Amino acid sequence: MDPQAITTCPRRSGEDKIIEITGMHKWFGDLHVLNDVNMSVFKGERIVICGPSGSGKSTLIRCINRLEEHQQGTICVDGIELTGNLKNIEKIREEVGMVFQHFNLFPHLTIIENLSLGPIWVRKKPKKEAEEMAMYYLDKVHIAEQAHKYPGQLSGGQQQRVAIARSLCMKPKVMLFDEPTSALDPEMVKEVLDVMINLAEEGMTMIVVSHEMGFAKSVAHRVIFMDFGQLVEENTPHEFFTNPQHERTKLFLSQILH
Amino acid sequence: MTAATQPTVRPAGLKAPVIRIGVVQWMRRNLFNGVFNSLLTVVVLLLLYKIVPPFVQWAFIDSFWTSTAEQCRAGGGACWSIIPANLRFIIFGFYPYELHWRPFLAMLLLVGLLLYSKNRNHWRRSLLWMWIVGLVVMGTLMKGGILGLTAVESDQWGGLPLTLMLSVFGMVGAYPLGILLALGRRSKLPAIRTISILYIELIRGVPLISMLFMSAVLFPLFLPEGVTFNKILRAQAAIILFTAAYIAEVVRGGLQAITRGQYEAAESLGLDYAQKMRLVILPQALKIVIPPTVGILISAFKDTSLVVIIALYDVLKTTKSALANPVWMGFSPEAYIFVGLIYFVCCYAMSNYSRRLEKELHS
Numbered sequence: 001m002d003p004q005a006i007t008t009c010p011r012r013s014g015e016d017k018i019i020e021i022t023g024m025h026k027w028f029g030d031l032h033v034l035n036d037v038n039m040s041v042f043k044g045e046r047i048v049i050c051g052p053s054g055s056g057k058s059t060l061i062r063c064i065n066r067l068e069e070h071q072q073g074t075i076c077v078d079g080i081e082l083t084g085n086l087k088n089i090e091k092i093r094e095e096v097g098m099v100f101q102h103f104n105l106f107p108h109l110t111i112i113e114n115l116s117l118g119p120i121w122v123r124k125k126p127k128k129e130a131e132e133m134a135m136y137y138l139d140k141v142h143i144a145e146q147a148h149k150y151p152g153q154l155s156g157g158q159q160q161r162v163a164i165a166r167s168l169c170m171k172p173k174v175m176l177f178d179e180p181t182s183a184l185d186p187e188m189v190k191e192v193l194d195v196m197i198n199l200a201e202e203g204m205t206m207i208v209v210s211h212e213m214g215f216a217k218s219v220a221h222r223v224i225f226m227d228f229g230q231l232v233e234e235n236t237p238h239e240f241f242t243n244p245q246h247e248r249t250k251l252f253l254s255q256i257l258h
Numbered sequence: 259m260t261a262a263t264q265p266t267v268r269p270a271g272l273k274a275p276v277i278r279i280g281v282v283q284w285m286r287r288n289l290f291n292g293v294f295n296s297l298l299t300v301v302v303l304l305l306l307y308k309i310v311p312p313f314v315q316w317a318f319i320d321s322f323w324t325s326t327a328e329q330c331r332a333g334g335g336a337c338w339s340i341i342p343a344n345l346r347f348i349i350f351g352f353y354p355y356e357l358h359w360r361p362f363l364a365m366l367l368l369v370g371l372l373l374y375s376k377n378r379n380h381w382r383r384s385l386l387w388m389w390i391v392g393l394v395v396m397g398t399l400m401k402g403g404i405l406g407l408t409a410v411e412s413d414q415w416g417g418l419p420l421t422l423m424l425s426v427f428g429m430v431g432a433y434p435l436g437i438l439l440a441l442g443r444r445s446k447l448p449a450i451r452t453i454s455i456l457y458i459e460l461i462r463g464v465p466l467i468s469m470l471f472m473s474a475v476l477f478p479l480f481l482p483e484g485v486t487f488n489k490i491l492r493a494q495a496a497i498i499l500f501t502a503a504y505i506a507e508v509v510r511g512g513l514q515a516i517t518r519g520q521y522e523a524a525e526s527l528g529l530d531y532a533q534k535m536r537l538v539i540l541p542q543a544l545k546i547v548i549p550p551t552v553g554i555l556i557s558a559f560k561d562t563s564l565v566v567i568i569a570l571y572d573v574l575k576t577t578k579s580a581l582a583n584p585v586w587m588g589f590s591p592e593a594y595i596f597v598g599l600i601y602f603v604c605c606y607a608m609s610n611y612s613r614r615l616e617k618e619l620h621s
Contacts, residue, residue: 067522086530094528104523108541108619117537118527170527 009076016043017076018174018205019064024073026059026229033059034070035229041174046206048216048237051226052252057209060226061176064207065096078173094122097167101179103159105151111138111162112147118170130169137165141195157188161195168199175199177208211256217241225249327585340589341596344580348597351416351571357408361419364396368422376611378618412490416571418600424494424562424572425604429555431498436505437544441535443510454506461503466561469496474568493565501558508550512543545619552612556605573597 009020019041026034033056041047049057062068063075066082066089075082077092106114115134119125125133138144141161143154151159160180167175177196181189193215200206200219210216216223216237223240225233225248233240233249241257244250279287290296320335323342330337341348350358371392374380400419403409442454461469473496474489481487516539524534544551566575577597581590 065526067525090528090530093526096526098522098526100519100523102519104517104519106520106523106538106542108545118529121533121537122528166527 008079009074009081017041018043018078019207020074020076021064022074024063024070024075026056026063026068026070026072033229034063037073037229037231039224039231039234041205041207043173044203044205045221046200046204046219047208047222047224048220049207049209049224049226050211050213050216050252050256051232055226056229057226058178061098061178061207061209064174064176065093065098067098094170095173097170097172097175099160099163099167099175099177099180101183103151103156103163103183105159105163105166107151110148110150111143111154114151114162115166115169118166123170133169134165137168138162140168140198141165142191155188156184157191160184160188160192164192164195164199174205174207177206177210179209179211181210181212213241213257225252227252327589330589336592337589338592338596340580340586340592344583344586344593347417347580348573348576348593349418351420351576352414353416353419354408354410354414357402357410360399360402360407360410361415361417364399365419365422367392367396367399368426372426378615412488415490417576418573420490420565420570421562421572421574424490424497424565425559427494428497428501428558428562431494432501432505432558433551435498435502437509437540439502439506440509440513443506444513458503458506461500462507466496466500467564467567469500470564470568472496489568490570493568493570497558497562500561501554504554504558505551508547508554509543511550512545512547513539515546516543545616548612548616548619552609556608559604559608560601573600 017040019039021037021039024034024037025032037060049060051057059068063070063082064077069084070082078095080088080092082088082092105111106117109117112131112134115137116127116130119130119133120127123130135144135147138147141164143158143161143165146154146158146162151162154162164175164180180196181192184192189212193212196206196208196215197219208215208220220237222234223237224231225240225244225246227248233244233246235245240249241253244253289299315335317336320333321338322330322333322335323338325337325339327337327339327343330339346355346358350361353361371389374388375385398404398407400415401410401412439454439458442450443458445451445454470493473492477492478487520538520542521534524538529537563572563574565572566578571579574597577593580586581593586593
């Protein structure tokens with residue numbers, strides 16, 4: 001890869017930011033979905049983003065690996081700026097793992113093939129090594145015995161754990177979670193959250209869009225509340241839940257915590 | 259964690275009830291439920307009675323299998339004797355009589371390769387090489403001119419080898435081209451998208467016959483003096499270009515059926531466009547569209563019979579020519595039933611295989 005093609009961001013020494021977003025705007029047509037977003041994420045930091053539906057939280061994290069394109073401002077991931085340059089985008093996607101609400105496993109591949117696809121084709125690992133790594137991560141999400149089944153044969157909770165393992169196989173520096181438990185049957189939420197908690201304990205940098213307030217309280221370093229495309233309030237989980245500052249935050253919390 | 263994955267045992271339930279009905283009950287339910295259906299049943303039975311026994315009488319009981327044409331004319335039944343008497347001409351056309359073993363071997367090789375390729379476990383790189391070698395051998399057998407084989411010009415090729423060649427290579431060529439066109443039509447690049455749309459719409463707006471005419475008559479006008487392309491090759495190209503446009507639209511339908519999440523999951527792993535399409539999207543999309551794709555391939559197979567209008571002797575045309583022989587004139591039903599059977603066997607094999615493939619790929 002041509003190193004000149006990568007647009008780098010200026011990095012001040014002593015700072016350990018892995019993601020830096022400044023003055024970012026995005027529109028869907030005329031709808032201003034992200035309005036002047038500024039945020040930084042430090043290495044090893046765990047952030048939970050919450051907010052009412054349509055507030056732009058999913059769009060925000062989807063911008064971080066360019067599943068959505070932002071129109072103004074800058075996004076830097078691991079020192080690389082996200083621009084229209086395909087090389088930048090592919091480089092960032094290699095470093096950023098993403099877990100979707102609907103799992104999005106590849107239904108025509110077995111579980112182990114789902115996991116080894118990225119390492120083999122993007123990281124250029126030999127097949128054997130990629131499969132060993134896949135088994136390692138499957139074991140980590142407690143699902144190694146399902147390695148040769150197809151996604152359709154697994155429950156929702158199992159599929160989501162496979163999806164997490166699939167991202168981990170790329171050894172990402174940051175993991176993005178887009179409402180990872182909201183498509184699950186209630187009895188399966190815990191098994192997925194447990195995997196995410198394990199991941200947090202190992203020091204993974206995580207940005208989680210979720211309404212799982214218990215998870216936010218126990219795992220997050222920071223909770224961010226979004227509304228109408230703006231970051232309304234951010235604070236430590238304790239402060240956020242016991243002493244919300246904004247009216248909108250208070251209203252939102254009163255609606256979800258019964 | 260373990261509690262959640264621990265399988266719990268389902269308590270034994272009751273057996274599902276079994277419902278059995280007798281023959282009379284079944285007939286009443288399916289054939290005579292109501293005045294209109296009873297009437298329909300009676301009419302259909304009457305028609306079958308009028309048609310089936312006379313046909314059996316003609317085709318099997320009064321029929322001749324190895325007689326001369328005169329004996330046939332004396333009797334009243336079907337004269338199947340026309341088939342063995344003209345078989346070699348129907349199958350091989352004007353290919354030199356004493357060299358018929360060559361197209362025969364070539365066909366055998368082609369059928370063998372097709373049968374071998376049916377098994378998905380054989381879909382490896384070595385299969386590609388087998389096909390390349392097979393094609394060279396087939397070409398050598400048909401054309402000759404080297405290795406001590408007498409040269410046979412392609413204007414003498416005809417019959418079943420020609421039909422099989424036009425259709426098999428038509429399909430093999432059209433399928434990848436169609437996929438590329440489908441991808442092109444969904445491309446973000448305006449130039450590629452426009453070209454793909456123009457191509458597909460133009461070709462679909464023109465009958466195959468006119469494309470064959472163009473390939474035979476119009477195309478050579480654009481070539482410099484003295485440069486000629488083989489007529490069969492030109493017809494082959496027309497068939498490929500024509501079929502590809504239809505394949506493209508079917509594949510596009512399959513691509514549209516793949517959810518955005520699949521694209522996003524592939525992209526978020528860092529796969530580039532080619533990898534994303536080849537490894538994630540196309541395997542799923544092509545599987546969905548197996549039934550309509552096979553429909554197109556089957557009609558492409560039958561459409562090869564249209565090459566008769568540019569004076570190529572496919573198996574239908576050789577049959578017609580055999581009937582032109584005054585000795586056998588008048589026995590066209592028998593001859594056409596025979597060619598019809600050849601077409602049917604091929605088409606049925608294709609649709610059968612597609613059903614099996616669909617089942618195998620169903621996960």
